[in-house]
Amino acid sequence: MKQSDRPSGVSSAVQCEAGGGGTHEDVKVDPDERNDGQQKPGSPEINNNKEKTRSKSSKQRHNHKERTADVKLCGEDENLCESVQVKKRRVKDEESPEKHDKNQSSGRKRKKTSSEHEKAEKNKKTKKDGDQEKKKKAEESDKWKWWEEGKSSDTQKWSSLEHKGPYFPPEYEPLPDNICFYYDGQPMKLSPATEEIVTFYAKMLDHEYTSKEVFQNNFFSDWKEEMTKEERKLIKMLSKCDFSQIHKYFVEKSEERKNMTKEEKQVLKEEASRLMEEYGFCLLDGHREKIGNFKLEPPGLFRGRGEHPKMGKLKKRIQPEDVTINCSQDSKIPAPPAGHHWKRVQHDNTVTWLASWLENIHGRPKYIMLNPSSKLKGEKDWQKYETARRLKMKVDSIRKQYRRDWTSREMKSRQRGVAIYFIDKLALRAGNEKDDESADTVGCCSLRVEHITLHRRLDGQEHVVEFDFLGKDSIRYYNKVPVEKQVFKNLKLFIKHKDPEDDLFDRITTVKLNKTLNECMPGLTAKVFRTFNASTTLQDQLNKLTTGGMTVEEKILSYNRANRAVAILCNHQRAAPKTFEKSMQLLQEKAVRNNHSDDGNRRATSSRLDSRVTRCLMLLEKKEKAVQRLSEQLKKLQLQETDREENKVIALGTSKLNYLDPRISVAWCKKHQVPVEKIYNKTQRDKFAWAIDMTDENFQF
DNA sequence: TTAGAGACTTGGAACAATTTTG
DNA sequence: CAAAATTGTTCCAAGTCTCTAA
Known part of the structure; x- marks a missing residue:
């Protein structure tokens, strides 16, 4: 199916910055006014909104599902329905091995290109010390071209894994004696543990966060927990706490750091690279692989995104006793810090992580994993794009199917049909259920009635749905989309007899939706549509925007434009630069x-x-x-300027890194004689090394 | 069926390094 | 050459999705 057949309307999205509160009147947002018009996260409206929402727990919302269960579907379009499908047998999803055959043939011939480019680039940099030069070269020579080996097992991630364990952040250094915390105007010496927590808060003093009540309350109650009895007796009110001297101290310190001499900076740099050398790599199946995050997260105050109910809570220092190590049995087991022991050492080669611990804010696990340039990540990435390409072959029939569902006799099929349509057309996320302990954000399946407004006509268009909700990271999604008449009808049906805070799609969940998708195509889930539509859009735009006589600069402009089209589709936004x-x-x-x-x-x-x-x-x-x-x-x-203006609130990075099949870009570069370096920086070239190496100019997504 | 645990990808902001400008 | 602008990197939060046990 050609891109032009893809339901349109996506590019008309008007993006606004995070924090927009949803009022749901028929409001027109003028792009030029959107900055002024946007609401600050703390504004009353959003709070009201949230309270309403929160007052209804997900359980209660669920009850509503019963209520709507027997809504009768009006007869006019019933006739199409087929007998209810007998329930789904679970299709085991094996990644089809097709992928390697398909791509390697075209890849082999151009093997040299990437290293040639890198050499050329290096030659430019001859000024720098030859020491690093040598190191780089050595690294390059044994770069592991895993993509030239056969496909590895899906379940077994490695056969040998050795590493040094995580790096622990430095212990707390107490404040100098002349720097003091004041309570109720009186200087007060705190115990080290209490003082450390104070420094977390003091450092953030000029951040907006600390002015929020939720933040203050969470902080204060967590802080009190950690105080000594005596301290707790004395310190009763946060408002009587004066951190300003401590704050000033840290401001000065960071100023000092900024003003360090070249030599001092050099020393720090060397220290950092020594650390990286020691802890930053592991040995996986005999190859030295870079680790993504070898440093454990230091303690601090939790800063959620948006209106997070837990903002300001204390994120505790991770002890070795909290950490599970994963490595191979016969490897050198990393040594815990002196006097400590690990929580556990395991040898599970069905997972990719090297170490894990439970983070204390939500009690979720966190992991130390490999860098995106590693085989483990790269292969998975490649597989992701291959799945998206398989969707390309199937998408026609899937679209037919969900359109059929729009007129199904069953409410849940209709909802599913409309939901998949949104996911496909608007690149919405699946929208899993969330607990009430996190910011109130939604995706497709968790949309509530209050998040859409239906307009029979709007701005000369018919059947317009106006979306206004906070998505991942509390980024606002605002879009007015004309939809098919039948979709519009269905939406009217879905919202009938519901309150604003009820689920729009009360009969489906992400799990059920993904099950359906998986039956259409093994490996298909909601997020594949985002990848698929993003990559398809890029390919399309590139084909359209690149013409013969362009200069390299013009071509790059075109590339960025294509990239931007994708970012807009995926609603990737950033705060406008300061x-x-x-x-x-x-x-x-x-x-x-x-x-x-x-x-x-x-x-x-x-x-x-x-x-x-x-x-x-x-x-x-x-x-x-x-x-x-x-x-x-x-x-x-x-x-x-226009280009930049357009880019003001659009972030290109995320789509480039996560949604666009790199082979599209590489092929485009080769075809149009644009050096890959103009499109991908060093990190990106490392991540996409497989694509750069295997792709020839004829690749099409 | 469902809730919860677990593992892995995706995401913007903050921070750091580098380049451009006046 | 300092300051400003731009680009690259790090950080860690917040999603998706699978699996398992009750």
Whole structure:
């Protein structure tokens, strides 16, 4: 199926920053106003909203499912329904081994290219010490081309694994005597444990977090837990605590650090690389592999995203006694810090992690795992894209199927059909159930009635659904989408007799939905659609936007545009850069000052551009004959500005790293003679080494 | 069937290093 | 050359999805 057949409407998404509170009137959001219009996370509206929501636990919400169970589907489109499918037998999902045959044939011939590029790049950097040079070369020479070996087992992740265990953060260093905590105006010496917790808070003092009540309450109650009896007796109110001297101390310290001499910095750097050398690698099946996060997380205060009910809680220091080590039986078992022991040492080769512990905020496990450049991660990544490509072959019939479901006699089939449609068309996440101990965010299956507004007509379009909800990381999803009439009808049906805080899809869950998907295609789950649609979009856009006579710069611009289309689809947002508004303002001032000629519409996105424009304009004043050339230049700059403007709140990184089959990019680079380095930095090239090595210019997703 | 544990991917912000600009 | 802007890296939170036991 061609991209153009994919349900459209995604690119019209209007994105707003996190924290937008959902009012659900028929409000139009003007892109230019969205910054002003957006709500701060702490605003009353969002709180009200949350309270309402929270007052109904998921259990209660679930009860509603009973209530709606016997809703009758109105007859007009019943006739299509088939007999209820007899229940699903579970299809074991084996990743089909097709993947290797398919790709290696095309991959083999170009094996050399990547290392050639890297060498070329290195030669540029001859100025740096030859020491590192040598190291790099050595590393490169034994880079493990695992993708040239056959497919490895799905269940057994390794046959030998040896490592040094996690690196523990340094012990707490008490404050100097002249730095003090004050309670109720009086200086007070705290026990080291209590003092350490104080420093966590003091360091964050100028962060918005510390002004939030939830944060303060959580912090204070966790802090009290750790106080000595005497301290607890004295310290009764957070508002009487004065951390300002401690805060100042840390500000100065970080200032000092910034002002270190080159030599001092060099020493630190060497120390860090020694650490990396010792703890940063493991030996997996005889190959030295980089670890992703070998440092244990230091203690601190938990900072959730959005309105997290646990923000400010104390994240405790991890002790060796909390840590489970995973390595092979016959390997050198990592030594715990002196006087300590591990919680457990296990030798489970069906998992990929080297160490794990339970984090105390949610009680969930955390892991030390390998770097994305490793075989374990790379192979999985490759497999992910192969699954997405298999979906490409099946998506036609799946789309037919879910459209059929829209008119099913069964409510749950209709809901499932609409949900999969949303997941496919809008790249929504699956939306698992969440407990009430985390921020109130939703995905497709957990959408509530309050998150959509139906418009029979809107802005000249029919059957428009307006989405407004907080998704992963409390990033707001706001979009107005025209949908098929039948979808619209169904949605009206789904929300009938429901309260705003009831589930929109009360008859389905992510598990059931994924089960259905898995029956359509082994390995298919909701998230595959995101990968599939993202990669398809990139491929499509690249094919469309890249034309013959472009310069490399222009091609890269096209690439970024294609990348951006994907980021918009996936709703990947970032906070507008701090300097953005400021430089914008500056430019506008100057524009006013220079108020000459017609181009009132230019907008700066950086002072670099700004100054260039200014310079151009001044010349223009002096030399009339340069007018034409300059205005052309101006146009070009404006183009870049627009580009930047568009990029203001869009983050390209996530899609590039997680959703776009790297082979698309590599093939594009090769086909259009764009050096891969222009598209992928060093880290990215490491992660995608397999793709860079195996892909030729003819690859199409 | 369901809840909970577990393992792995995805995500933006903060921080650090590097490059550009004035 | 210092400051600002940009790019790259680290950090760790927050998702998805599978498996298991009751």
